[in-house]
Amino acid sequence: MPRLLITSLCLAAALWSAASAARTLVLVSIDGFRWDYLDWPQARQMKAIAEQGTRVTKLRTVYPSKTFPGHLSLATGLHPTGHGIVDNYFCRDYRPDCYSMGSGRKDPSWLEGTPLWTLVEQQGGRASTFFWPESDAAIDDTLPTDYRAYDGRVPHEARVDQAIEWLALPDAERPELVTLYFSAVDSAGHTFGPEAPETLAAITEVDKQVARLWKAIQRLNVRTGAEISLLLVSDHGMAEVDPDVFIDTNTLPRPRGFKRVNGSTRVTYYQRDPDADIDKLADSLTEMSDGRFWIVSDETLQSRHFFDHPAVGALVIETSPPRMFRRGGGKYADLRGMHGYPASIEDMAAFLVAVGPGFQSGKVIPEAHQLDLYPVAAELLNLKTPANIASDGGALRAALRKP
Numbered sequence: 001m002p003r004l005l006i007t008s009l010c011l012a013a014a015l016w017s018a019a020s021a022a023r024t025l026v027l028v029s030i031d032g033f034r035w036d037y038l039d040w041p042q043a044r045q046m047k048a049i050a051e052q053g054t055r056v057t058k059l060r061t062v063y064p065s066k067t068f069p070g071h072l073s074l075a076t077g078l079h080p081t082g083h084g085i086v087d088n089y090f091c092r093d094y095r096p097d098c099y100s101m102g103s104g105r106k107d108p109s110w111l112e113g114t115p116l117w118t119l120v121e122q123q124g125g126r127a128s129t130f131f132w133p134e135s136d137a138a139i140d141d142t143l144p145t146d147y148r149a150y151d152g153r154v155p156h157e158a159r160v161d162q163a164i165e166w167l168a169l170p171d172a173e174r175p176e177l178v179t180l181y182f183s184a185v186d187s188a189g190h191t192f193g194p195e196a197p198e199t200l201a202a203i204t205e206v207d208k209q210v211a212r213l214w215k216a217i218q219r220l221n222v223r224t225g226a227e228i229s230l231l232l233v234s235d236h237g238m239a240e241v242d243p244d245v246f247i248d249t250n251t252l253p254r255p256r257g258f259k260r261v262n263g264s265t266r267v268t269y270y271q272r273d274p275d276a277d278i279d280k281l282a283d284s285l286t287e288m289s290d291g292r293f294w295i296v297s298d299e300t301l302q303s304r305h306f307f308d309h310p311a312v313g314a315l316v317i318e319t320s321p322p323r324m325f326r327r328g329g330g331k332y333a334d335l336r337g338m339h340g341y342p343a344s345i346e347d348m349a350a351f352l353v354a355v356g357p358g359f360q361s362g363k364v365i366p367e368a369h370q371l372d373l374y375p376v377a378a379e380l381l382n383l384k385t386p387a388n389i390a391s392d393g394g395a396l397r398a399a400l401r402k403p
């Protein structure tokens with residue numbers, strides 16, 4: 001056979017296999033896993049996995065650094081005011097009903113943007129989600145091929161077992177996207193504090209499950225020629241708070257014509273009556289604040305991409321750790337950790353690890369942003385992204401392995 005022909009046949013075969021090998025991304029969220037936890041002995045196995053791939057040391061968060069806004073920003077590539085879920089609980093000016101965690105399932109109109117699982121499905125692929133906030137909402141009348149309605153009682157092990165089962169499906173049936181979600185580290189961090197033994201125990205438990213998942217992925221990649229990559233990410237970090245200095249929301253003014261909503265790190269006043277006196281409200285808040293909290297200026301909100309949306313509210317006050325807002329103040333001492341503060345608070349930074357055939361190995365990226373994940377995941381999965389997303393992949397682009 002002429003040499004040229006052999007070469008071109010090999011080349012054609014290589015191109016064909018590159019185009020046809022369906023890539024899969026397993027996206028795992030570890031709620032409240034602060035950026036520095038990865039270096040702690042409890043996360044030993046996850047750190048070893050990170051060394052085989054790319055680690056982002058500090059993943060900067062959107063504002064506010066809360067679970068639902070953060071997860072939806074990771075999933076849609078949009079700021080919270082872009083996808084509409086601006087907090088775990090929020091209202092809108094001049095609208096009677098309010099959003100609370102998971103409301104999208106009943107009323108998807110709270111949500112804007114195209115989450116990764118929807119993008120996969122719309123472009124002919126399959127997505128299977130074993131929890132991710134709002135992954136059970138029918139967005140654009142589309143749901144993942146397989147999904148679960150959220151139930152925090154499902155053991156971690158069962159979630160990982162199901163993910164491995166999905167990944168072990170034959171090539172033609174294997175989903176392009178699998179998501180998993182673990183809340184244990186966040187829960188312990190809130191109740192006991194970010195560095196408490198209970199939080200360390202939760203890190204150990206999640207570390208064990210992630211290691212099990214990664215072993216199964218490696219086995220499948222070697223034995224079946226699958227091309228499964230793994231992305232570990234968190235939605236925010238955790239700061240230590242002190243119940244002795246909590247601000248009791250019952251002591252804050254609640255004038256007629258406004259709805260006051262406690263967001264733990266901030267309090268929002270929504271305007272219900274266009275004639276309600278906002279200057280008077282601002283004055284009384286300033287007078288009583290005593291340096292414990294402050295009104296967030298329009299300029300500051302703009303710099304956090306938190307403006308020009310009815311859910312932003314008419315007036316926002318905020319505090320910083322170790323303070324937070326709580327009804328009744330610190331009389332219930334069972335709260336030692338909080339998040340939601342702006343990204344300028346170092347403890348809010350999240351983590352990211354990308355490993356597998358789609359990512360570079362032995363790489364460290366000092367800093368990237370949560371909004372960088374969407375375009376990078378889309379590129380890995382060969383998906384066309386919506387035009388309005390907030391990032392082109394930024395610093396995280398360097399994690400992709402070029403063919």
Ligand SMILES: [Zn+2]
Pocket residue numbers: 032067186187190339
């Ligand atoms: Zn939390």
